[in-house]
Amino acid sequence: MWTRKASFTFTGGIALILIGMMIANLQMMILGISFIAFIVVNSWISGHGDVEVQRTLSADNLYKGDDLYVELLVTNRSNRNTQLLEVYDNIPHEMKLRSGLNQMRLNLRPGESARIRYVLRCPLRGHYSIGPVSLRSRNTFNLGVDEMYVDHHSDIVIFPQIKEVEEAFLRSRTPKMYTGATTLRTPGQGSEFYSLREYVPGDPFKNINWKAFARTGELMVNEKCRDAVTDLYILLDSRDIARIGTVLKNPLEMGTVSAASLAAFFLKRRDSVALAIFDDNLSYLPPDTGDKQYFKILSALAGVSPKGAMPLQAVTNSLSGRFSRGSPVFIISSCEGDGTVPAAVRDLVGRGHEVTVLSPSSIDFERLVSRIPRMSYEVLKLERQNRLTTLAGSGAMVIDWMPDMDLSQALMQVRGY
Amino acid sequence: MADDVGLQGDVTVSGEVRPRTLHLKMLRKQWQIISLQIIATVALIGMYLEVVSTYVVGSIDHTMLFDTIEILIGDQLPIGDWLTGEGRTGLSRFFVPLILGLAVGGGMALLAFQTPTVQQRVKLGFIVTLIVVLVGQLLFSWLTGMLFSFDLRLPNSGELSTLEWPLLMILSMMILFLYLLPVIMGAKGIWGLSRRSIAWAIGFTLLFLGVHAILAFPLINGQLGDYGNSVSVIGAQFSEPTIGISGLLLVTNEQFGLIMIAILIMVFQESSYGVIRYLEYAYRLPESCKRDPEYVRQMDNVLNTHLKHTFGFLGLTAVATIVALGFHSVLLDIVKDSTGSQWAGQVSESIELSLTYGLVISAAMFLSIMALLRFFVPWERIWGFIYARKTPDNTTQTKEIVEI
Numbered sequence A: 001m002w003t004r005k006a007s008f009t010f011t012g013g014i015a016l017i018l019i020g021m022m023i024a025n026l027q028m029m030i031l032g033i034s035f036i037a038f039i040v041v042n043s044w045i046s047g048h049g050d051v052e053v054q055r056t057l058s059a060d061n062l063y064k065g066d067d068l069y070v071e072l073l074v075t076n077r078s079n080r081n082t083q084l085l086e087v088y089d090n091i092p093h094e095m096k097l098r099s100g101l102n103q104m105r106l107n108l109r110p111g112e113s114a115r116i117r118y119v120l121r122c123p124l125r126g127h128y129s130i131g132p133v134s135l136r137s138r139n140t141f142n143l144g145v146d147e148m149y150v151d152h153h154s155d156i157v158i159f160p161q162i163k164e165v166e167e168a169f170l171r172s173r174t175p176k177m178y179t180g181a182t183t184l185r186t187p188g189q190g191s192e193f194y195s196l197r198e199y200v201p202g203d204p205f206k207n208i209n210w211k212a213f214a215r216t217g218e219l220m221v222n223e224k225c226r227d228a229v230t231d232l233y234i235l236l237d238s239r240d241i242a243r244i245g246t247v248l249k250n251p252l253e254m255g256t257v258s259a260a261s262l263a264a265f266f267l268k269r270r271d272s273v274a275l276a277i278f279d280d281n282l283s284y285l286p287p288d289t290g291d292k293q294y295f296k297i298l299s300a301l302a303g304v305s306p307k308g309a310m311p312l313q314a315v316t317n318s319l320s321g322r323f324s325r326g327s328p329v330f331i332i333s334s335c336e337g338d339g340t341v342p343a344a345v346r347d348l349v350g351r352g353h354e355v356t357v358l359s360p361s362s363i364d365f366e367r368l369v370s371r372i373p374r375m376s377y378e379v380l381k382l383e384r385q386n387r388l389t390t391l392a393g394s395g396a397m398v399i400d401w402m403p404d405m406d407l408s409q410a411l412m413q414v415r416g417y
Numbered sequence B: 001m002a003d004d005v006g007l008q009g010d011v012t013v014s015g016e017v018r019p020r021t022l023h024l025k026m027l028r029k030q031w032q033i034i035s036l037q038i039i040a041t042v043a044l045i046g047m048y049l050e051v052v053s054t055y056v057v058g059s060i061d062h063t064m065l066f067d068t069i070e071i072l073i074g075d076q077l078p079i080g081d082w083l084t085g086e087g088r089t090g091l092s093r094f095f096v097p098l099i100l101g102l103a104v105g106g107g108m109a110l111l112a113f114q115t116p117t118v119q120q121r122v123k124l125g126f127i128v129t130l131i132v133v134l135v136g137q138l139l140f141s142w143l144t145g146m147l148f149s150f151d152l153r154l155p156n157s158g159e160l161s162t163l164e165w166p167l168l169m170i171l172s173m174m175i176l177f178l179y180l181l182p183v184i185m186g187a188k189g190i191w192g193l194s195r196r197s198i199a200w201a202i203g204f205t206l207l208f209l210g211v212h213a214i215l216a217f218p219l220i221n222g223q224l225g226d227y228g229n230s231v232s233v234i235g236a237q238f239s240e241p242t243i244g245i246s247g248l249l250l251v252t253n254e255q256f257g258l259i260m261i262a263i264l265i266m267v268f269q270e271s272s273y274g275v276i277r278y279l280e281y282a283y284r285l286p287e288s289c290k291r292d293p294e295y296v297r298q299m300d301n302v303l304n305t306h307l308k309h310t311f312g313f314l315g316l317t318a319v320a321t322i323v324a325l326g327f328h329s330v331l332l333d334i335v336k337d338s339t340g341s342q343w344a345g346q347v348s349e350s351i352e353l354s355l356t357y358g359l360v361i362s363a364a365m366f367l368s369i370m371a372l373l374r375f376f377v378p379w380e381r382i383w384g385f386i387y388a389r390k391t392p393d394n395t396t397q398t399k400e401i402v403e404i
Helices: A004-022 A026-043 A167-172 A210-216 A251-268 A291-302 A312-322 A341-350 A362-369 A374-393 A407-411 B031-056 B062-073 B090-112 B116-149 B157-179 B181-192 B195-216 B218-223 B226-230 B253-284 B293-339 B343-349 B357-376 B379-390
Strands: A051-057 A061-063 A067-076 A084-089 A096-100 A103-106 A113-121 A126-130 A133-138 A145-150 A154-159 A182-187 A193-198 A220-228 A231-237 A272-278 A282-288 A329-332 A355-360 A397-401 B243-245 B248-251
Touching: A004 A026, A004 B357, A026 B195, A026 B253, A026 B293, A026 B357, A051 A084, A051 A133, A051 A154, A067 A084, A084 A113, A103 A113, A103 B293, A113 B293, A154 A291, A210 A220, A231 A251, A231 A282, A231 A312, A251 A272, A251 A291, A251 A329, A251 A355, A251 A407, A272 A291, A272 A312, A282 A291, A282 A312, A312 A341, A341 A355, A341 A374, A355 A374, A362 A374, A374 A397, A397 A407, B031 B090, B031 B181, B031 B195, B031 B253, B031 B293, B062 B090, B062 B157, B090 B116, B090 B157, B090 B181, B116 B157, B157 B181, B181 B195, B181 B253, B195 B218, B195 B253, B218 B226, B243 B253, B243 B293, B248 B253, B248 B293, B253 B293, B293 B357
Parallel strands: A061 A154, A231 A272, A231 A329, A329 A355, A355 A397
Antiparallel strands: A051 A067, A067 A113, A084 A103, A084 A133, A096 A113, A126 A154, A133 A145, A182 A220, A193 A220, A272 A282, B243 B248
C-alpha cells in the first residue's frame, strides 16, 4: 500500500509533468518523470519475506502485581531481507510496560534472528492473551507500507494476590471452628496409618514398609489417613454492585484477594475448601484439598467479573444441602442491594454453620471515586452499620472491611455476637 | 532492558571496550549517520551548483545584482569582492559564498545543540552586535560631538553618513543570504536535524524552479521586455543526445543536467530526512532498549540498508529517468530497424515527439512497463538468491560470545 508520501510524490510528479507540458518547461517534466521513476523503482521491492515469531513467557500463571518477562524471537525464514520491518507485540491494555519495549524496527537478513525482550507489570487479575504480533514493513524511503498480523498468542492467567493470614487472627474468636486436625477415614496425606498396599512406581521410598517386604517378598507401602480439619465454604459476591470504586480498589477485587488468601491458608493446613461465586449465575467448586484445588480456586477467582444481581438467599438455598454439617462458611460480600442477606445468614446459622461475613465497605469505596456529601455519607454509613449489626445479631461474625485496611488487620476485627 | 531484563547473550562489554548504545551522543558519531549526512550535504551542494549553473550564472546571479547596486549608489559595496565572487566568471562566483553559506548553516546547527541559555546569549549577542554595527558609530560620533560642543542638537549629515556603511553591509549580507538560502537552510537541516529547515531548502529550490518556469514561459517572458531577456530560457530544441547507456544515446547534456537536479533533490531529501527519522526513533526508545545490543544491531542493519538503497535505488531512478526520456528514440530506432519504413524517420523529425507529448507518452510507457515488471520478475527473490550466494551459511552463524 502506498504511503501518504508516495501518493504526494506521485500526484506531484503527474502535476509537474502536466504543468511542464502546458508551459513547455522541460525541467518541470523531468522533475515529474523522475518522481514517478522513483516510485516505480521503489515499487519493485514490497512486503517482507516469511517471518517466524516465537514468544517465550517467564510464567503462564502469575499473581497480581508480579512481573512477566517476555521474549519475542523474530526469525527471517525467507531468502531475502525483510526490509524495514516494525514488529509490535500486542499486549493487553491492562498490563503496563515495566522495562524494555514491545516493539522494534529491524531489517533481518536471510536466516537472521532478533530478540525483543520486555517486562510487563500485571496490576489486574484475569485471563489475558498476549498477541497477535503486528508486522509493518516499509521500504527504505517510506513509500510503501504493508501491515499484517502473525496470529501467535500466549495465554496467561493472573491470579489474585495472596495475603498472609495469620492463624492467630482466625483462632482468636473462633475456638470451635478450628479445633485441630482430625483424621478422616480416607487415604491421603496425613500422619495416621490407614492400610498397606502394593508399591507402584512413583511412591516415595520412605513409605515402603520393609517389614512387610521381608515377610511377603513383595514391596508394600504404608498408606496414611487424610488429615483434615473440616470443609470450608467461601461464598464470594460478584454481583454488579461489587464494582463500586476504582479499577484496582473495589469490593470485588478485595473479595477475590481475601477469598484467595483464605483458600491458600486453609488448603495449606490440608483442609478442604469450596468456592461459590454468585453474580448472574452461581458457579460452585466442590470442596477439595491439595494443590489442584488451590489452582482451580485461583483460576476461578482470576476470571471473576462483576455482573448480575443474584440474591444471597438463592445461593444458600441451592447450596446449603451440599454443605457439610457444622462447617464454617465465609461470606465475602458488601451486603449492599440485597435484602435477603440477613435471612440467608440466619438460615445458615440455624443449620449449625459458623458464618463469618467479610464485608468490604462499598460506601468508602464509592468515596474513592466520587465526592459524597458528608451528611449523605454519615446516613449511608449508619445504614450500613445497622445492616451489619442485624447480621451480627443473626449469629454471624461480621467484619467491616475498610478500603485502606489490610486483610489480616480486618480479620482481627471479628465482631462477635 | 539492561536494568531488569539483563544484557543479552551476545553483548560485548569487556575490558576497556565500551558497549555501543543508541544514545544520541554515540549514534551521531556512527559512521552510517555521518555518511548519510555527508551524502546529503554533497547532494545539497551539487543540487545548488547545478541549479545555479543552469539558471542563475550569467543571468540573474548575485554579482550582477551587486554590480547594479554599485552603479546605482555610485560607490563600491562594503562587502569584499573576494567574498561575493565579483570579478570571477561562471560558477566560480558562487564558490566562496557557498562555503560561507555552509559555514553559516553549520553554525546555526551547532547553535541548535547548545543549551537554551547559551542559545539565548548568542542570539542576544548577535542582536546587540547588529545594533552596535548599525548605529554605534552614529551614536558615538553624535554624542561625543554634542559633548565637546556643549550643544543639544540633531545629528548632522556627516554623522548620518556613518549609517551608510552598515546599511549597505546589511543589505549585501541580506542579498547573499537570499541567494544562499537553500544552502544555509539545508546545512542547518542536515547537521542540526531540523525537518523544517530541510523543507525550506527544498521548498525554496522548487519555488525558484517554478517561478523561473513561469517567467521563462514565452507568453510571460515576452511581456517582461528587457528583463525577460535576462531570464535564461532553456532552448526548446536540444542538440543530438550525447549521454546514454550501453551505446544507446538517450539524453543531451542539458537534459542530463536537469535530471541531475531532480535526482540530487531526492538524494538530499531522503538522506537528510532519513537521518532525522532514525535518530528520532533511537531517541524515543526507552533507556533499557538503547543499551540493548539487539536494538543496536538492528539499527546498524537499517542504516546500512538505507545507505545501500540511497545509492542503488536513486541511481536506478536516475537511469530509469534517462531511459524514459530517450525511450521515444529507442522505439523509433526499433521501428526503423525492424520495418525499414520512412515513417519512423519522419516522426523523429517532429518537435512534438521529441519535446512534450511524444516524450511524456513514451516516458510514461517505459515507466509503466517498468512498473509492470515487478509482477513478472521476482526482484526480491533474485536479490535474495544473490545475497544467499554471497553469504551461503547465514543460518548456521554462531553468536560471538565475549567475556563481560
